[in-house]
Amino acid sequence: MIFFGNYKKMKIDFLKKENIFYLIFILTIFILDRCSKILVINNFNKKEYFINDYLNIDLIWNTGVGFGLLSSGTSLIYNTITFLIIMIIFVLIYVAIRSKYLDKLIFSLIIGGALGNLFDRITYNAVPDFIDLHYNNFHWFVFNIADIFITLGVALYFMKGFFEKN
Numbered sequence: 001m002i003f004f005g006n007y008k009k010m011k012i013d014f015l016k017k018e019n020i021f022y023l024i025f026i027l028t029i030f031i032l033d034r035c036s037k038i039l040v041i042n043n044f045n046k047k048e049y050f051i052n053d054y055l056n057i058d059l060i061w062n063t064g065v066g067f068g069l070l071s072s073g074t075s076l077i078y079n080t081i082t083f084l085i086i087m088i089i090f091v092l093i094y095v096a097i098r099s100k101y102l103d104k105l106i107f108s109l110i111i112g113g114a115l116g117n118l119f120d121r122i123t124y125n126a127v128p129d130f131i132d133l134h135y136n137n138f139h140w141f142v143f144n145i146a147d148i149f150i151t152l153g154v155a156l157y158f159m160k161g162f163f164e165k166n
Contacts, residue, residue, distance in 0.1 A: 027112075033149070034119070037128050054134060085114065089111060103157075106156045113145075114146070116149075127144065129141075130144060
């Protein structure tokens with residue numbers, strides 16, 4: 001209940017000058033993700049496009065979470081996952097507002113990507129993934145720009161934990 005009890009203080013902290021940079025950073029990630037998805041949806045909807053021996057553009061619609069995990073045909077599971085994602089984003093925003101500068105930057109990467117994918121879940125009932133990395137017959141999971149920012153943020157968070165002294 002700390003989250004709801006400190007709502008007014010959080011609202012004031014959110015609008016502080018130091019947080020405006022991070023808000024702009026989140027919006028930039030969101031816009032970059034949206035533009036890339038719109039470009040792919042409009043131009044590569046029906047075909048796979050080979051860029052080189054290691055990279056393809058191949059639009060697939062992901063109804064699960066990262067890497068297609070928890071994909072389901074039922075709306076109950078889909079809506080439950082979407083609700084959990086919304087709650088996680090709220091918690092990340094709260095934690096980011098309370099964090100120091102480096103943590104704010106890391107959480108901004110995650111939030112920007114998560115908002116991009118959440119927008120797609122609500123708009124399309126699926127997330128468009130299109131970056132297909134492969135080597136010969138081994139294909140990595142197909143992903144999108146938002147997934148790159150989320151993964152980068154999580155990786156930086158764990159790396160920071162290894163190097164940070166308490």
